[in-house]
Amino acid sequence: MELIRKGAEAELYLTTYKGRPAVLKRRVPKRYRVRQLDEYIRKTRTRREARLLERARRAGVPTPSVYHVDEERTEIVMQYVEGERAKEYLLRTGDAGLMRKIGEHIALLHGNDIVHGDLTTSNIILADTGLHFIDFGLGAVSTSIEDKAVDLVCFRRSFVATHPEIADAGWNALKEGYGRYPRAPDVWERFEQVVRRARYL
Numbered sequence: 001m002e003l004i005r006k007g008a009e010a011e012l013y014l015t016t017y018k019g020r021p022a023v024l025k026r027r028v029p030k031r032y033r034v035r036q037l038d039e040y041i042r043k044t045r046t047r048r049e050a051r052l053l054e055r056a057r058r059a060g061v062p063t064p065s066v067y068h069v070d071e072e073r074t075e076i077v078m079q080y081v082e083g084e085r086a087k088e089y090l091l092r093t094g095d096a097g098l099m100r101k102i103g104e105h106i107a108l109l110h111g112n113d114i115v116h117g118d119l120t121t122s123n124i125i126l127a128d129t130g131l132h133f134i135d136f137g138l139g140a141v142s143t144s145i146e147d148k149a150v151d152l153v154c155f156r157r158s159f160v161a162t163h164p165e166i167a168d169a170g171w172n173a174l175k176e177g178y179g180r181y182p183r184a185p186d187v188w189e190r191f192e193q194v195v196r197r198a199r200y201l
Contacts, residue, residue: 009045009137014080017067021080025049026073027137042074045137050076052114052136059112061105062132081134083127087162090121096169098126103177105131106155110148111181115140119155121162145183149190152178153198 001013001024013024027042029035046069053063064078090098102124109116116123117138125132140147160167178184 015077017077020067021082022067022077023064023080025076025078027075043071046071046074046076049136049139052139052141053078055112055141056109056114056133056136059108059114061108061114062127062130063136064132064134081125081127081132083125083132085122086124086126086131087121089126090163090166090170094166096166096173099166099170099173100177101131103174104180105133105177106152106174107178107181107184109133110151110178110183110187113141113143115142115147115151117151119151120158145186145190146194148187149194152187152191153194 001015003011004014004023005012010025010027013026015022015024027046029042030038033041050066050069053066056063057065064081066076066078068077069075086098086102089095102121106116106119114136116133116136117140118135123133123135125134142148156171159170163170175188178187181187
């Protein structure tokens with residue numbers, strides 16, 4: 001196996017599964033946590049992420065197919081999606097219009113009560129077959145408008161910091177795409193409330 005990415009929560013390895021290119025995601029122990037709590041968190045997030053990946057696919061949002069889940073080892077083996085991360089694509093091209101499609105996909109997620117939990121352009125891959133959303137490790141199933149608004153607030157902060165040159169045009173395009181979600185007006189109203197609270201704090 002080849003280590004291809006090491007994050008705060010997990011390590012990603014390029015491997016194969018039944019002859020197919022695959023990615024193994026392994027959640028690493030956190031020594032600062034009590035061992036039993038750490039095991040519980042890692043197992044819970046592993047199980048939840050696998051379920052969210054499948055739920056998102058059923059909702060019409062492309063995600064890597066899950067090949068195997070090992071809760072005891074806190075590992076997921078999933079499809080390797082070849083492509084360029086949206087982050088690199090946007091930095092290279094400045095194509096703010098891509099954000100409309102991203103907004104449409106987020107509308108599908110939220111419309112099916114999926115909160116990603118870590119929306120960034122690093123967690124979206126442009127493949128030949130279209131956009132693929134990855135890394136649902138901090139995600140959840142939620143009907144809460146607040147949770148969906150917070151999902152977008154976090155994405156906005158990351159997007160503006162990473163892509164300041166297209167921040168306004170890109171965000172306006174995302175809002176157009178997100179308008180496909182019937183409750184979008186409610187989410188945007190709560191979005192503004194969350195932003196105001198954060199400024200006050």
